[in-house]
Amino acid sequence: MEKFSIKKRLKSFAYAWKGIGSFIFKEHNAWIHSGITIAVIICGFAFHITVTEWIAIILCIGLVFASEAFNTAIERLVNLVSPEQNKIAGDVKDIAAGAVLICAIVAAIVGLVIFAPYWIVLF
Numbered sequence: 001m002e003k004f005s006i007k008k009r010l011k012s013f014a015y016a017w018k019g020i021g022s023f024i025f026k027e028h029n030a031w032i033h034s035g036i037t038i039a040v041i042i043c044g045f046a047f048h049i050t051v052t053e054w055i056a057i058i059l060c061i062g063l064v065f066a067s068e069a070f071n072t073a074i075e076r077l078v079n080l081v082s083p084e085q086n087k088i089a090g091d092v093k094d095i096a097a098g099a100v101l102i103c104a105i106v107a108a109i110v111g112l113v114i115f116a117p118y119w120i121v122l123f
Contacts, residue, residue: 020069023068023069023072027072029068030065030068040057040111044057047115049114049118056110057111057114060106060111061107063103063106067099067104070096078092
């Protein structure tokens with residue numbers, strides 16, 4: 001068994017941050033999610049949502065970003081191992097993209113449940 005090393009743990013955090021940076025700065029879908037995230041956070045502050053509502057919003061934001069990051073990693077890996085068109089590779093990429101869509105739809109529904117009453121009162 002390998003001895004615990006703080007230096008190695010710090011390096012792994014550095015690699016993780018590098019991966020997050022690659023995801024955020026290179027992926028158009030991450031930009032879309034970031035824009036929506038900013039809008040949702042602004043609405044949360046504007047409507048003074050409850051702590052419980054913030055928890056739900058934060059979990060949804062994390063879920064969508066994580067699923068998109070997994071999808072991006074899967075797509076890049078599939079492109080690496082199967083550069084030519086392949087039905088199975090295409091299915092793998094479609095399924096991963098579908099998982100992101102499921103997470104985004106759930107997050108949108110949670111957002112509607114939380115924010116609809118605030119918007120109704122406003123108008």
